[in-house]
Each structure stands twice: as structure tokens, then as C-alpha cells.
Amino acid sequence: xxxxxxxxxxxxxxxPLVSKILNAPYKHQLKNAVNIxxxxxxxxxxxxxxxxxxxxxxxxxxxxxxxGKDAYSELEMHFHVLAGLSPPLDLSTKxxxxxxxxxxxxxxxxxxxxxxxxGELAAAKAAEHHGxxxxxxxxxxxxxDTIGSAxxxxxxxxxxxxxxxxxxxxxxxxxxEGGFDALALTVDFTWxxxxxxxxxxxxxxxxxxxxxxxxxxxxxxxxxxxxxxNEPYTYACINAEVPADSLASFVNSQINPAFNWQxxxxxxxxxxxxxxxxxVCRPDDAKKAVETGFxxxxxxxxxxxxxxxxxxxxxxxxxxxxxxxxxxxxxMDGGVxxxxxxxxxxxxxxxxxxxxxxxxxxxxxxGSEGVxxxxxxxxxxxxxxxxxxxVGTVDELKKRGPSLIKRRASSARDYHDRExxxxxxxxxxx
Numbered sequence: 107x108x109x110x111x112x113x114x115x116x117x118x119x120x121x122p123l124v125s126k127i128l129n130a131p132y133k134h135q136l137k138n139a140v141n142i143x144x145x146x147x148x149x150x151x152x153x154x155x156x157x158x159x160x161x162x163x164x165x166x167x168x169x170x171x172x173x174g175k176d177a178y179s180e181l182e183m184h185f186h187v188l189a190g191l192s193p194p195l196d197l198s199t200k201x202x203x204x205x206x207x208x209x210x211x212x213x214x215x216x217x218x219x220x221x222x223x224x225g226e227l228a229a230a231k232a233a234e235h236h237g238x239x240x241x242x243x244x245x246x247x248x249x250x251d252t253i254g255s256a257x258x259x260x261x262x263x264x265x266x267x268x269x270x271x272x273x274x275x276x277x278x279x280x281x282x283e284g285g286f287d288a289l290a291l292t293v294d295f296t297w298x299x300x301x302x303x304x305x306x307x308x309x310x311x312x313x314x315x316x317x318x319x320x321x322x323x324x325x326x327x328x329x330x331x332x333x334x335x336n337e338p339y340t341y342a343c344i345n346a347e348v349p350a351d352s353l354a355s356f357v358n359s360q361i362n363p364a365f366n367w368q369x370x371x372x373x374x375x376x377x378x379x380x381x382x383x384x385x386v387c388r389p390d391d392a393k394k395a396v397e398t399g400f401x402x403x404x405x406x407x408x409x410x411x412x413x414x415x416x417x418x419x420x421x422x423x424x425x426x427x428x429x430x431x432x433x434x435x436x437x438m439d440g441g442v443x444x445x446x447x448x449x450x451x452x453x454x455x456x457x458x459x460x461x462x463x464x465x466x467x468x469x470x471x472x473g474s475e476g477v478x479x480x481x482x483x484x485x486x487x488x489x490x491x492x493x494x495x496x497v498g499t500v501d502e503l504k505k506r507g508p509s510l511i512k513r514r515a516s517s518a519r520d521y522h523d524r525e526x527x528x529x530x531x532x533x534x535x536x
Contacts (some may be wrong), residue, residue: 108315109315109334109420110155110337110338114334115315115334115335115336115337115338116160117333118331118334118335119335120335121335124331124335125199125328125331125332125335126380128328128331129152129328129472131237132148132151132152132170132471132472133472133475135147135148135151135471136148136468136471136472136475136479138478139471139479139483140483140489140522141444141464141483142443142444142464142467142480142483142484143443143506144428145464145467145468145471145476145480145483146162146463146467148467148470148471148472148476149161149221149318149467149468149470149471149476150162151201151208152303152328152329152470153221153326153327153329153470153514154307154313154319154322154326154330154333155220155322155325155326156304156307156309156310156313156319156322157220157311157313157329157470158265158305158470159303159304159307159469160220160301160303160307160309161221161463161466161470162303162463163301163303163304163411164301164409164410164411164414165299165300165301165410165411165412165413166300166302166414167414168410168414169369169414169415170410170413170414170415170416170417170418171409171411172382172412172443173411173417173418173441174407174410174418174419174440175441175443176418177418177420177421177441178420178441178442178444178446178447178450180513181420181511181512181513181514182511182512182513182514183264183446183449183450183451183491183494183495183510183511184509184510184511184512185494185495185496185510186495186496186497187496188495188496189291189497189498190495191493191497191498193489193491193493194489195489195493195497195498195499196498196499196500197209197488197489197500198499198500199457199458199500199501200258200457201239201260201262201435201437201457201458202239202287202288202380202382202401202402202435203287203293204239204259204260204287205239205260205481206238206259206260207236207237207238207427208236208237208238208241208481208485208488208499209448209452209457209458209459209488210238210442210448210458210459210460210461210481210484210488211233211238211239211240211241211458211459211460211463212229212232212233212240212241212460212461212462212465212477212481212498213409213439213462214241214242214244214246214262214263214264214461215243215248215462215466216243216245216246217243217245217246217311217339218370218466218469219247219248219278219328219336219339219464220247220311220339221469221470222328222332222469222470222472222473222476223332223333223336223473224469224473224474225243225246225247225248225339225469226246226247226248226253227248227252227253227474227475228394228469228474228476228477229465229469229474229477230253230256230257230478231256231474231477231478231481232465232468232474232478232481233256233257233261233411234257234259235257235478235481236478236481236485238259238481239259239260239261239262239458240253240257240259240260240261240262241261241262241263241264241290241460242261242262242263242264242286242343243264243266243343244265244266244343245266245339245341245343245344246262246341246342246346247339247340247342248342249342249343250263250277250280250281250283250284250286250342250343251280251284251310252261252342254283254285254286258285259356260287260288261285261286261287261288262286262287262288262290262382263277263281263284263286263288263289264288264289264291264292264384264488265277265278265289265290265291265292265373266291266292266295266361267291267292267293267295267296267362267365267369268359268360268361269360269361269362270360273344273360274373274376277343277344277371277375278373278377280343280431287379287380288379288380288381288382288402289377289380289381289382290381290383290384290402290404291370291373291382291384291400291502292368292381292384292385293365293370293380293383293386293407294384294385294387294406294407294408294412294413295361295387295412296361296362296363296365297361297384297412298410298412299408299411300414301411303399311339312465313333316424319454323403329470332389335364339412342373360496367394367398370383370398371398371399372393374398374399374400375399379388380399380401380402381399381400382401382402382403382404382437383395383400383403383404384404384406384437384441385404385406385407385408386403386405386406386417386426387405387406387407387416387417387426388421388422389425389426389428389429390429391428392426392429392430393429394433396434397420398429401434401435402435402436402437402462403426403430403435403436404433404435404436404437404438404439404460405419405422405423405426405436405437405438405439405440405456405483406438406439406440406460407419407440409439409440409462409463410440411459418440418441419438419439419440419441420438420440420441420447420450420451420454423436423438423451423454423455424454424455426455427454427455427519428455428463435457436455436456436457437456437457437458437459437460438451438455438456438459438460439459439460439461439462442459442460442461442464442484443463443464444484444487445483445484445485445486445487445488445489445490445491446487446488446491447459448461448487448488448491449483449488449491449492449503451493452503452504452507452512453503453506453507453508453510453511454505454507454508454511455504457504461480461484464480464483464484465477465480465481467480468480468481476523480529495510497510
């Protein structure tokens, strides 16, 4: 019989010392983490195997996942010298017309409480700490009203192409009442991607009580205690009564592959505010989106989790900027693991950059403390990259960007190998 149905979590939650003891090694590792690759290793060691693989994986053979990261290695940074800059630099910008202190933010991602019981609230705390945008997924495990009360900064609500228009209207109204400033319609999720790590792991949310999953839970005691001593999670933005026990089946029952440009135009009218189309990789689609009424192009391939061999987003970004011109807002996500990656995206046409895996590694490793650490790593790296490039503001980086970033032929030496850290290199493989 499932553990939570017996109500045992209500007993365990009154024994917080156990959580502190089990999480102590990971707090130490988190404190010593130097980069996002380090956070990934902490997350991997703390989480249940199926949970980490769900976070870490891409579609099919994961070619797009690797290409999305490797693409940044093919872009050189041609820096200016004697720029007369003084730290700290000005990393502030605007996203959806709102002032933020950082030009990057955490992408809306599903089921954050799967990774750590603090869930979406941890990401909201980190956004508040760093003064940046917060993004909430419509498949979140924390409710719109809860986030609206906890986080008063700029925030965007992400929505999928659901079949039920009443469901769409209801969710949009909740987002308006929750104080969300913008809407992001995800359009690259009309079918559920083939994520073979999940299939091999027998992925369910939460884990099923099979011998295999129980064994994996025993091997991840901190994550397991976190799961067993807290309330079960649900799809809180849609229906809090529906348990989050099958992401794929729920999505497949509600997703609408027939959703088209006319439906998108209807949705924009229902929302009545800044609206991003999330999942653009083609210039012609970007032009069509502007004509339809979208205010923001969100260049994304869903973290390389949907269509295998879809292009690296950093590779298509310049063509999207050329297609829509200088005045249309562009957000880009995909493959970002370093502050230098963010600098390259800003230089090549993005107004801001979304990160997914980096902050989820931090969340899995240590809740809000881990997400704050992930953002701080990227902030410091971005500040350093801009200083060394010779640009003092995000606006200057965007204006001078095309002369700063040059493509070169790739080389096997560009990419980290699995023994890089053992030989003294800082990054290692992600």
C-alpha cells in the first residue's frame, strides 16, 4: 500500500533531525561546488536514479542534448582590451518590460517538488534573492496562488496547448489573479518526446513501490526521506486533486496536437498581456508569430527533450533575430552551462537567457540554497566574461555582440572528456 495513503509522512515530518543528518554531506558538497558541473554531480549523488535521469536526459540518442552544449564551444570570444571598466558590472536589463538585475532566469519546469520538497518555492526564493524573473510551469507542483503570494517580483506563467478551452481560461484567470506579468505558450510539446532513460528506469512520479525502485530509494536516503516525510505532490496549477503519478499519460490526455495559429491568436486575446511563443527554431515561424500577435520570441527546443536532432538553439538564434528585427524581444534557452554561454547568447541576439538544468541541479542538490548557488555561479561567470570582453553593460554587449563572437571549426579538443577533472581541468563533463 502506498506510503502516503497510510499517513506515515505526517509522523516523519516531526523528526527534522533525520533530514539534517542525511543532507549534511550534500550541504558540504554544495558549499564546495565551483561550477554547474559540480552541482550536477551533487544532484546525481543525492537523487533517486529515475529522478536524476529524468532531469538529466534528452530525447532518443541524446544527440541534440550533446550538440546543444557543444555548440557554444564553436563560438570564440574576440575581446577588447583597455576598456577602462570597474567591477561590479551592470548586469541589469528588462524582461517582458520589467526591470531585473540579471539577464538570465530559471525556465518554467514541471514537477519541481520531485527534485526537492521545497520545489518551485526554492526557485522563487532564488529569483527574489538575485532580483531576476521567475517562471512557473502549468505542470508545477506548487500552486499559482502560493507563488503569487510568496514572490512579488516579475514572473511569467508557462502554458501548454491543452485541448480543453475551459481549462485554459481557468488557468489564465488564476495566473492573472496571482500577479503574473506575462504568458509563455509552449508550442514544441504537441507530442511527448521519446526519453529512453525514463523508459528503462520505469519512470513514474512518484516512484512506484517495485523492488527496483525501493532499492534505488535506499541508495538515495536524503532524497527518499525528503519524499517520505512530506505531502505527496500534485499538479497544483491545474487540479490539486489529481496526483502527479503519470506525467506522460496526463499530458497525452490533455495535449492538443491540432492546436494551430488561430488557436494561438485566441489565447493571446484571452490573456491580454505580454505573450511569448516558446519553442521557436525557424525564422519563418518567428515572423508568423509576430504577425499573430506574440510580443516575445522564445527560442527553445525544450531542452533537447522532444525532437531528436533538432538544432542547437544558439545556432539558430542569429537567424531569428534577423527575421524579427531589432525591436522584438527574444529569449533563448538550451545548453547553457556557463556564464560565457549566456554572454554569447546575449551577443548573438537574445535579450535574456533561460536556464533549466543548471538551476534544477542546484535544486536537487540542496533546495533553495542550491538554486541560489547555481545563479551565483552563473552571475559571477557572466560578470567575469563581460569584463574580459571589454563590455560594461548588457546593452553594450548586445550592441557590440556580432563583432565579439566568431564561429570557428570545431575540434575534439574543444570538448571535455570524462577524465578532464582528474587531470586538473576545472569543468569535467556535463
